[in-house]
Amino acid sequence: MTEPTPVTNCAISGIAKSQRSAQTRLGIAHAKQQGVVWGSTGKSLAAKNQSNALAFAETLRPLLIELAVFGIRRPTRLAQELNRRKIKTPNGGRWYAVTVTRVLTRLGPSFIEEVAAARSADPGKPWTEASAIWTAQHDVCKK
Numbered sequence: 001m002t003e004p005t006p007v008t009n010c011a012i013s014g015i016a017k018s019q020r021s022a023q024t025r026l027g028i029a030h031a032k033q034q035g036v037v038w039g040s041t042g043k044s045l046a047a048k049n050q051s052n053a054l055a056f057a058e059t060l061r062p063l064l065i066e067l068a069v070f071g072i073r074r075p076t077r078l079a080q081e082l083n084r085r086k087i088k089t090p091n092g093g094r095w096y097a098v099t100v101t102r103v104l105t106r107l108g109p110s111f112i113e114e115v116a117a118a119r120s121a122d123p124g125k126p127w128t129e130a131s132a133i134w135t136a137q138h139d140v141c142k143k
Helices: 006-033 040-070 075-084 097-107 109-121 128-138
Strands: none
Touching: 040 075, 040 097, 040 109, 075 097, 097 109
């Protein structure tokens, strides 16, 4: 018997792939007929993840307000400051502008209103004191 050529190998591989795809489609159709619900776990995990992300954003609210009042408002600068203070993201990583932007989006328009209110309330207040209180309450700084 002769060795198969590369063209023959390619044709055989394509036929096998087509058969696997057909078997997969039949298996999924059979499972759906049996009442299997696809994607239900993903929906519950998404809701839980959103809830956790909002809770984490709320813990950062006082610090982000302080930084914004102090003049650090752009996501890139906020990320640099959070990294400088060794505050970790929920996954334990570094901050980037897009990560900060997502947190600010979660905090919503009320965050901007709070910053404006804090700036007008007492423009000379030493905001470093608020930072120390926040750090002590949340214990997220790793030294």
